[in-house]
Every structure is written in C-alpha cells, then in structure tokens.
Amino acid sequence: MAPSAVEPPSPSPASSRPRVLIPEKVSKEGLALLNSANLDIDFRPQGLSAEELLSLIPSYHALIIRSETKVTAPVLSAASKLKVVARAGVGVDNIDVPHATSQGIIVVNSPQGNIAAAAEHTIALLLSTARNIPRGDATLKSSKWERGKLVGVEVGGKTLGIIGLGKVGMKVARMAIGLSMSVLALDPYASAEVAKSAGVQLVKSLDELLPEVDFLTVHTPLLASTLNLLGEGEFGKMKKTARVLNVARGGVYNEEALLKALDEGAIAGAGIDVWTQEPPTEGSIPQKLARHDKVVSTPHLGASTVEAQENVSVDVCKQVVEILKGGLPTAAVNAPLILPEEYRRLQPFVRLIEKMGSLYTQHYAQSRSKQQHQNLLGGRRFELSYHGELANISNTRPLFAALVKGLVSSISDAGGRDVNIVNATLITQQRGIAVDEKFIRSPTPTASAVTLKSSVGEEGGEQVIEGYVSGNNSVFISKLDKFAANFRPEGTLLVLHNYDEPGKIGHVGSVLGRHGINITFMQVAGLNREARDKLGEEDGPVVEANEALMILGVGGQKEVTGELVEELKGQEGILDVSLVRL
Numbered sequence: 001m002a003p004s005a006v007e008p009p010s011p012s013p014a015s016s017r018p019r020v021l022i023p024e025k026v027s028k029e030g031l032a033l034l035n036s037a038n039l040d041i042d043f044r045p046q047g048l049s050a051e052e053l054l055s056l057i058p059s060y061h062a063l064i065i066r067s068e069t070k071v072t073a074p075v076l077s078a079a080s081k082l083k084v085v086a087r088a089g090v091g092v093d094n095i096d097v098p099h100a101t102s103q104g105i106i107v108v109n110s111p112q113g114n115i116a117a118a119a120e121h122t123i124a125l126l127l128s129t130a131r132n133i134p135r136g137d138a139t140l141k142s143s144k145w146e147r148g149k150l151v152g153v154e155v156g157g158k159t160l161g162i163i164g165l166g167k168v169g170m171k172v173a174r175m176a177i178g179l180s181m182s183v184l185a186l187d188p189y190a191s192a193e194v195a196k197s198a199g200v201q202l203v204k205s206l207d208e209l210l211p212e213v214d215f216l217t218v219h220t221p222l223l224a225s226t227l228n229l230l231g232e233g234e235f236g237k238m239k240k241t242a243r244v245l246n247v248a249r250g251g252v253y254n255e256e257a258l259l260k261a262l263d264e265g266a267i268a269g270a271g272i273d274v275w276t277q278e279p280p281t282e283g284s285i286p287q288k289l290a291r292h293d294k295v296v297s298t299p300h301l302g303a304s305t306v307e308a309q310e311n312v313s314v315d316v317c318k319q320v321v322e323i324l325k326g327g328l329p330t331a332a333v334n335a336p337l338i339l340p341e342e343y344r345r346l347q348p349f350v351r352l353i354e355k356m357g358s359l360y361t362q363h364y365a366q367s368r369s370k371q372q373h374q375n376l377l378g379g380r381r382f383e384l385s386y387h388g389e390l391a392n393i394s395n396t397r398p399l400f401a402a403l404v405k406g407l408v409s410s411i412s413d414a415g416g417r418d419v420n421i422v423n424a425t426l427i428t429q430q431r432g433i434a435v436d437e438k439f440i441r442s443p444t445p446t447a448s449a450v451t452l453k454s455s456v457g458e459e460g461g462e463q464v465i466e467g468y469v470s471g472n473n474s475v476f477i478s479k480l481d482k483f484a485a486n487f488r489p490e491g492t493l494l495v496l497h498n499y500d501e502p503g504k505i506g507h508v509g510s511v512l513g514r515h516g517i518n519i520t521f522m523q524v525a526g527l528n529r530e531a532r533d534k535l536g537e538e539d540g541p542v543v544e545a546n547e548a549l550m551i552l553g554v555g556g557q558k559e560v561t562g563e564l565v566e567e568l569k570g571q572e573g574i575l576d577v578s579l580v581r582l
C-alpha cells in the first residue's frame with residue numbers, strides 16, 4: 001500500500017553520497033551491500049504512488065524495484081540523475097526499457113535468482129489444481145468433510161505443454177519429467193538440441209500443442225507477441241479435462257476468455273499466480289477469476305521465497321554498487337550480456353582504455369601544436385587495436401564504452417559518468433566521433449595490449465597512445481606518440497616534451513618546488529625504436545634525437561595552476577607541457 005503523504009528527500013549531510021530509492025520490499029542482504037558501499041539508502045517498503053515516485057525520482061541515482069513499481073517514460077524523463085533501474089527479479093515489463101535506453105539509464109535484473117522459486121511454484125499450482133488442495137483445506141477448516149466432491153486427477157503419465165522453454169520453463173520441464181509426465185514445448189527460439197537432451201519434445205505451433213496437453217503452463221515474458229496469446233479460440237482446441245497454469249504474467253491468457261472457458265467447461269481448471277491487475281480491483285475480471293471455484297489463486301508469490309529474495313536482492317544491489325562506482329553490470333537488460341568470467345578479464349582493460357581516452361583528450365587539448373588537432377573529438381576517427389590474448393575476446397562493447405567515457409570525461413558536465421555501455425554509441429554519434437576496432441592476432445603468443453590512434457583526414461598527423469595491463473592488474477602507458485614510456489596513468493601528471501639535456505630535471509624540479517608542488521615520481525621517455533630507426537630519413541618523423549618526454553607525478557597541498565604550466569612552457573629547451581588529471 002502506498003503511504004498517503006510522502007516525505008521529501010532529506011537534504012542531510014549525506015546528500016553528497018549517491019542516493020538509492022527502494023520503494024518495494026527488498027531483502028536485507030542486498031541492502032547491507034548498499035550500506036557498506038556508503039550509499040544513501042531511502043527504503044520505502046510500503047511503496048509509492050505513481051505521483052510520489054514522479055516527484056521524488058529527480059534526486060536519486062539508483063532505483064531498485066520489484067513488480068509493483070511502474071517505471072514509466074515520464075518517471076525516467078524526470079530522473080535527471082538516475083544511472084540505473086535495478087529489477088530485483090526477472091520480468092521487466094513494468095519498466096519502459098526503450099525509454100531508459102534513450103536516456104542512457106542502465107536497466108539490470110537478476111536473471112537467475114528466482115527461477116527455481118518460480119518453477120517450484122508452478123509445480124505447486126500444478127499439483128494443487130490436480131488434487132484440489134486449496135478447496136480441501138478450506139472445506140475442512142470450515143468443518144466440512146467433502147471427500148466425494150474433491151476427487152482429483154494424477155499428473156504422472158499425463159502430458160504437460162510448456163509455452164516458453166527458457167530458464168523457468170526448462171526447470172519446470174525437468175521437474176515434470178521427474179513426476180513421470182511427458183513434456184511438449186512451444187518456443188520458436190529454443191534450442192532443439194537442449195530440449196531433446198532434457199527429454200522435451202518441441203512442437204511448431206499452438207495447433208499442434210493444444211489438443212495434446214492435459215496441463216498447459218506459460219513461461220514467456222509479457223511482450224506484444226505474448227499478450228493474449230491464448231484466447232477463446234485456443235481454449236476451444238484443448239481437452240475439456242485440461243488445466244492451465246500461469247506463473248509468468250497476467251495477460252498471456254486472455255482473462256475474460258479464460259473465465260468464460262472455465263464457466264462453460266471448455267477446460268477443467270486453472271492455477272494462477274499473476275494477474276493483469278495486481279491486486280485485482282473490486283468487480284474486475286481478474287478478481288472474478290481469482291474467486292472462481294475452479295481456480296487455485298495466489299497473489300504473485302512465484303518469487304516469494306526467502307532464498308529467491310536473498311538471491312535477487314544481492315544480485316541487483318551488487319550491480320547498483322558497481323554501476324554507481326562507474327563499473328559494469330553483469331546483467332544489463334538494455335546492454336549486451338557480459339558473462340562474469342569475461343567481465344573479470346575485461347575489467348583491467350576497461351580501466352586502461354578509459355585512462356587512455358582521458359589522457360588523449362587532456363594531453364592533446366593543451367598541446368602547443370593544438371591548431372593541428374583542432375576538433376579533438378568531433379570529426380575524428382579513432383582506432384582501437386587489441387593485441388595478444390585480448391584480440392580473441394568476443395564482446396568488446398565494454399572496451400568501446402570505456403574509450404568513449406575516457407574521451408569525454410574531462411569535457412562533459414558529468415565527468416563522463418553518464419557514459420556507459422548502453423549509450424556509448426549514441427554519444428559517438430552526437431559528438432561526431434568514429435571508432436574502429438581492430439583485432440591484431442599473432443601466430444606466436446603475445447602479451448595483451450591496446451593501441452589507440454586518432455586522426456582527422458590527412459591533416460593533423462596521427463596521435464598514438466599504447467598501454468598494457470601488468471601481471472598484478474596495474475595499468476601502464478607504454479607509448480605516447482613517438483616516445484617509449486612506462487608509467488601508470490594515475491593521479492595528476494605533468495607531461496613535458498623537452499630536449500633531454502643535462503640539468504633539465506633539476507631545473508624543472510626547482511620551478512615546481514618554488515610553487516610548493518611535490519614530485520611523486522618521474523620518468524624520462526625517449527624516442528621509441530621506430531622513431532629512432534627513422535631519424536634522418538626523408539619521410540621520417542620531424543624529430544631530433546635528444547627529444548624526450550618527462551612525465552612527472554605531482555601532488556602536495558598546492559594545485560598545479562595554469563600559470564605554472566605557462567611558466568614551464570617558457571623554460572628553455574621545453575617544447576610543450578600538458579597537465580593531465582587521471
């Protein structure tokens with residue numbers, strides 16, 4: 001039930017922390033994860049009305065829901081800070097997913113957490129309808145002994161039809177086979193091999209399925225194509241003794257037609273967990289169905305087990321924490337699936353590529369030869385090459401998104417936090433950036449590495465940054481244009497392009513010291529082999545043998561100012577300076 005009045009979000013000292021709104025009952029195990037990630041949690045298990053949700057949502061960064069909250073287009077449009085809608089369960093039919101995608105909001109769910117619960121509930125309804133369990137219980141509780149009226153049917157040896165042989169459907173199939181049932185299934189997208197190995201016979205059409213089954217259960221999502229999938233015509237093709245089950249979504253069976261089929265004896269009974277209105281309103285068709293003698297009714301209990309609720313809560317809260325930290329979800333509905341193993345492998349490269357993108361934009365934006373790089377992003381073509389093991393991965397989407405995020409992080413209001421695997425392509429289109437990905441496979445084993453090249457037409461030359469991930473998952477930049485480097489792209493860095501002459505380091509150090517800036521590390525990067533080999537060649541790089549990059553990690557109490565950078569640029573033998581925050 002929604003509360004009658006809603007408290008405004010508290011402008012507490014905690015307001016700088018990301019805010020998570022949870023207007024439904026979600027298990028405490030996940031909430032503990034949110035707490036330990038220091039998120040500001042607004043837990044309202046009593047629920048919110050549509051108006052309340054609309055008025056509250058603008059100040060939240062994450063929304064965690066189950067099936068009761070409707071996340072509509074107006075809610076998503078008003079959610080200016082929202083990064084993620086997390087569905088603690090499977091079905092996302094209560095979320096306007098295409099609208100979330102257009103807003104760059106990730107929708108995640110828990111694809112596995114409650115499927116055992118949903119399958120077991122289906123079997124519970126199967127046996128309850130077969131053996132009149134609820135009516136037996138109700139009559140006895142009202143002191144009646146009506147054995148003669150409650151003769152049931154056995155399920156063993158009977159045929160179960162399953163529409164939708166996905167995760168829940170397949171689990172139901174295996175359990176039903178365990179009860180000695182034969183299973184027929186209709187699912188145009190199911191694998192015939194998987195079905196066969198589970199002992200399930202796939203059929204091609206409803207016409208083939210319906211006359212054969214003694215029990216029918218649906219396990220499809222609610223989609224335009226599955227809404228009213230079974231109506232009067234379909235019930236008419238079934239055996240009069242058949243019973244139907246629904247632990248998927250209200251609306252897959254047309255409720256009005258189902259009511260009529262039960263009233264007229266076209267089928268014998270139904271076990272229903274989900275309704276087109278939850279809860280059904282007074283006098284409505286779903287309420288009539290729920291109260292029908294031939295129907296065993298439950299109030300959307302499919303996922304309501306202690307175990308399932310713990311699973312889904314932990315699954316989605318982990319993803320919320322990760323997304324709010326700028327990481328990747330494991331089960332995004334509106335982004336490509338990333339398997340946990342693949343995710344672990346990609347994580348360090350995601351970090352590396354984001355740093356490379358950010359280094360690119362910041363370093364070249366301050367370059368003296370900036371005029372050559374007019375339009376650092378728009379109109380540019382980027383080439384991201386994956387070398388070694390990394391060239392064999394199938395899903396580079398997170399790496400692509402990391403590049404886009406890094407490129408725009410220093411120049412976007414939200415610091416790139418609004419870029420993710422959902423909207424990365426959209427952002428490249430908006431900014432006029434083209435990104436090509438290349439897979440450099442070598443016959444001999446080579447270490448994984450990434451090269452980022454940027455160019456615009458023929459002019460402006462080409463900028464190159466290369467990096468790798470070390471054995472302990474630290475990320476390093478190994479090449480910056482024609483210089484062979486080896487530094488960690490972390491913290492505040494000064495990158496000086498200079499002539500490598502005696503005394504230069506001391507001189508730069510004393511300028512920084514005068515400004516109260518500490519040097520945390522220093523590295524001199526000389527010309528790489530390729531540039532050295534080409535020295536003096538006519539078409540070789542316009543470069544001198546003693547050119548180098550000096551990369552300084554800087555810190556301390558004082559900030560490096562623009563004036564200091566200008567002062568360094570004015571020093572003799574210094575060709576260029578950039579200040580980069582990574």
Ligand SMILES: NC(=O)C1=CN([C@@H]2O[C@H](COP(=O)(O)OP(=O)(O)OC[C@H]3O[C@@H](n4cnc5c(N)ncnc54)[C@H](O)[C@@H]3O)[C@@H](O)[C@H]2O)C=CC1
Pocket residue numbers: 089090091092111114115118163164165166167168169186187188189190219220221222225226247248249273274300301302303304
């Ligand atoms: N009552 C409850 O508490 C619960 C309900 N559910 C519902 O169960 C549904 C299924 O869950 P999962 O098995 O995890 O999903 P899933 O995505 O693994 O399986 C759905 C299957 O339906 C098939 N399908 C789609 N359109 C079809 C059509 N027109 N005809 C036949 N098959 C079609 C798909 O190919 C897929 O194999 C969810 O979408 C959710 O709505 C899930 C968990 C709990």
Ligand SMILES: O=C(O)C(=O)COP(=O)(O)O
Pocket residue numbers: 066067068088089090091092114300302303304
């Ligand atoms: O996971 C699903 O699809 C469900 O239907 C479960 O819904 P619930 O989280 O129990 O409101």
